[in-house]
Amino acid sequence: MNIKTFTLTLASTRPIRGSAPELRGFFATRFNEYSLLHQHNADKLIYRYPLVQYKMIDGAPMVIGINDGAEVLKQIYDKYDEIKLGGEVYEIVEKGIAVRNQEFGITDKIHSYEFATPWLALNQENYMRYYGMSGMEERKEFLRKTLIANLLSMSKSLDYQVSGMIKCDVDVKIRKSRLKDVNVMSFTGGFCANFLIPDYLGVGKSVSRGFGAVISSENQNRDK
Template sequence: MALTTITFPEIHLQPRDAHKLRGYFGELFRAHSPLLHNHYEDGTYRQQYPLVQYKVLDGTPTLVGLGDGANLLVQLFLHIRELDIDGRHYAVQAKHIVHQPAPIGFCAELHRYRFATRWMPLNQENHREYQQLDPAGQRAQLTRILTNNLVALLKAAGAYAPDLPRLLVHLALGEPVVTQFKNQPMLGFGGEFIANVLVPDGLGLGKSVARGFGAVQRVD
């Protein structure tokens, strides 16, 4: 499956600005595709894994597209001339694009990944459950959630089937950090995980990956 990554190396933003990137591009190119903002014309929300994601990685504004989202970003690349973040205009003097096949799926080897941005696994319902568990239970719950996150990505990439090998996941997370999301406190996690899957750098796992959360980078 194709993966497109667009970066703006001369513009520096904060990780919290990722959702503003999404708002800007989603509005700028609203007529092109619901993949850019995950809303259909009737206002309903697109529930599937986001195929266009907006991130700030190491201070650099970054757009990542997968599959149809990858092809869409290629079409729009030449039309990106500036960024408007909270009314502050950034002229785009340099922009880089990489469009290439991305291996995604099960593999025989285990690979180690780190979360380049905070992973947000919990919603209101499972957050309450998480708070009531002992440390071992919390770890088991987070492992189940990450496993489901990986399955969602594999399904979006057409790389999942029930008869495939069992997904193996091992988590090594730091202490949770309270992260503001839509003016609500949410738990975000940093750290690493090991799994028997191939995941391209930059793609997100968990909640709100379109807004920059849960971006992974392969370590080994």
């Protein structure tokens, strides 16, 4: 299946110091009429894979719209000249735009990915289960199943019917991250799967706030 993506990158006159949630907050507040920008409809949370996602990649703000989210970004990307992140205001001097139709879904080939931002794999309940497991192999199998569930959930929200069995393996390490001023356990590293995912789309929880952005290892090697 092909999905449409609109990738927006922003550059200022000085280094931008801010977080993906702050970037999300700027767009959600400035363009509140677009529910896809903030995942709320009449103050109710929209429980689905976010079609607009916010990232900070190597200190550079990035916003990605998928399908309907791409159409929203196309309408608003040039409607501001500065952004406010935290207490800082940054003049935007350059907006990079990439509009693509990209393949998504199960394949015959195994593809390798790295997490460009930490993967938030576990909710509080799963976190307790994970730490209650006795060995590394049991934990690794739990993370494999979690990753498959993430890909199935993502597919369902994008109206993609997974036609076969998803096979994957993970190679990750635990690290601490911050979410809504709370310490959470996340994972860095990468994985491989018989599944095509466009670069920088998020996998797992809180992807609209920048978690779980993936990048193809093949694309990284090609760029070097």
